[in-house]
Structure formats: C-alpha cells, structure tokens
Amino acid sequence: MISARLHYASLALIELALRQGKPAPVAVREISELHGIPAPFLVQILRTLRGKGWVRSVRGSQGGYRLAVDPAQLTLLEIADAVGCSESSCQTESNETVANGQLHEVWGAAVQASRDVLAETTLADIASKCSPSEAVMFYI
Template sequence: MTISARVHYATLALIELALRQPEKAPVAVREISQRHGIPGPFLVQILRTLRSAGWVQSIRGSQGGYRLAIAPAELTLLEIAEAVGCPETNGQTDATDTPANRMLHDVWDAASEASRAVLARTTLAEIAARTAQDDAVMFYI
C-alpha cells in the first residue's frame, strides 16, 4: 500500500481537528495549512472530501473553519486512506508469468495486507493522543 500525499495531509488535518475538538471552536484552513505545511488549495479539496464523508463540519463566516464531526475513536487510518483515495498497489505488472513472478506477487499481497491491518487497528484518537503527549514533552525556548 502506498500512502499518497493526499492521505498524509488528510490525516494531518484530522489530527489537528481532533486535538482542537475540546475547544469546540472551528479551526481555520489557514491555521492547519501553516502549522503542517499543507498547500492551502489542496487542503480545501481534502477538507471537502472529509466533509462529504461526514467526518468534518464546515462553519462559514469570519470566525468559521472546520471541526471534527465524529469522535476520533470512531475513525481508523484505513478508513481515512480509503475515503481520501489511497491507491491499492499490489505489484501487478505485465511481467511474464513465472514462478518467481508469482512468488513476488504473493509477497507484495502479504505486505499490503499487513499494512492494511496496521491502519485498520489504529484510530485517529490514538494518533491524536500520542501527538498531544509528544507535543507536551517538547521544550520551547
């Protein structure tokens, strides 16, 4: 499984919204973009996809932005990857059908299944909690 920039950025945006969920205030696209280095127009497209999935709410106006619409524990990284459009790669090629080629396909399939299993058991809440803990440990001067 290849994790695209789109999936990575979507997950970063969702982590930011999960961390800010207790505040209940919407988070501006500009804040997410600047904090995580995500190009603004690309982030807007991603947030629209996440809104269509029902995971974020958009709030209009000068104090508007986005906020998480579901509990972070209800969302896995695999669901995010699938919703945002993570392409499934399994090493399929036009190579000649040989024992070595078939064996490699089996290995690529096993690797893909292993990565899907990790993403399926990892929730947004877990990543947000680990991020918050790591951020609290950092010492700023």
Template sequence: MTISARVHYATLALIELALRQPEKTPVAVREITRRHGIPGPFLVQILRTLRSAGWVQSVRGSQGGYRLAVEPADLTLLEIAEAVGCPESNCQTDATDTPANQMVHEVWDAASEASRAVLARTTLAEIAARTAEGDAVMFYI
C-alpha cells in the same frame, strides 16, 4: 506501501482537528496549513473528500472553518487512507489466469492485508493523544 502525500496530509489535518475539538470555534484551513506546512488549496481539496465521507463538518462564512464530526476513537487510519487515498486496490483477477498468476496474487493480497491490519487497529484518538504527549511510541509489527 506508498504513503501518498494526500493521505499523510489528511491524517495531519484530522489530528489537528481532534486536538482542538474542545474549542467552540471551528479551525480555519489557513491555520492548519501554517501549522503543518501543507500547500494551501491542496488541503482544501482533501478536506472536501473528508467532508463528503462525513468525518468533518464545515462552517462557512467569517469565523468559519472545519470541525471534527465523529469521535476520534471511532476513526481508524485505514478508513482515512481508503477514503482519501488510492481508489481501492482493485484485486481483479487477470484474464490470463494461470496458476502462477493466482499464487502471486495471493501473496500480494496477504502482504497488503498485513499492512491494512496495522492501520485498522490504530485510531485517530490514539495517535492524537500520543502527539499531544509528544511521547516516543513503539508500534509493534
């Protein structure tokens, strides 16, 4: 499981937006980068992806920024990871389709499915709430 910085940053940003959803003014990119130490224009690039996915809404002009466009409870970490991260773990069957090859593929698929299941059952709302509490949380395997 590679936790590409891209996905990590995206999640951080979304948590920030989720926590500040009650505010009426949108949150500026600058603020998020300062808060979480995310390299400036890189976050912009990520937010662009999130926008075209429909998770966030951008407000231009002065006093502009970003705002969450969906319910945090409806957004799972899996969706975030897949939208922003690697371009789909393409499980195309190789040309050399020996039985050994198939077996190995099956195991890899099972493993990746297991980790995806964990991400699929964690919502943004959940992780944002826990962040707010500052609580130590146990995630069961």
C-alpha cells in the same frame, strides 16, 4: 507506501481531533501552515472528508472546520479508504514468471499487513500521543 493524500488527510483530522471541544473552528490556513500542507490540496481533502460526514465546515471570516465524529471510532484504514489510498496492490504488465508470481505474493502480503495496522489504529490513538506542548503557548 503511504500517499501524500492519506498523510495530509490524517494530519488534518488529527489536528481537528486535538482541537475538538474548542469554541472556534480551525481555519484551513492554520492547518496548512502548521503541517506544511499545500492549502489548495488541503481544501480538496477536507471536501472529501466533509462528504463522508467526518468534518463540518463553518463559513465566514471566523470559519473553518470541526471534527464531526468521535476520533476513537475512526480508523486510519477508513481514512485511507475515504481518500482513495488503500488500494496499494502492485499491478504490473510483466510476463507471468515464477519470480513475478512470487513478488506479487510478497506485495499482497505487505498490503494486507499495512491494512491490518491501519485497521487497528484509530484517530484517537494518534491524537493521544501528540503532545499538547506542540501548540503555541503564550504566558503572561
């Protein structure tokens, strides 16, 4: 199961990747409203990502965030590890039975399979599939 923290961090990074090379940084409010992410939670996530060196913050009234890395070099697994969401192993306090052991094997395989998919998928892979028409366009 993917946590909200990982989902929101990925959405924020995708948004920054889509706007990479644009002159203005992206405001927290803009990302929050566009993707329905609670702003205080997004600020916490962006601080974590800034600490990893993946985003840069720009202060001031025209401030916001910019992607500081090549999106082709950043995998979803790295994002999951950075926001503390990749450890999905199931730890239960139940008795050690054959059924319990079998379930732990399945859970472990599911976790490994999801880690493999996340490791193979880069931020650029996802951003390339996002339609530029999702942005609001005004024609005169």
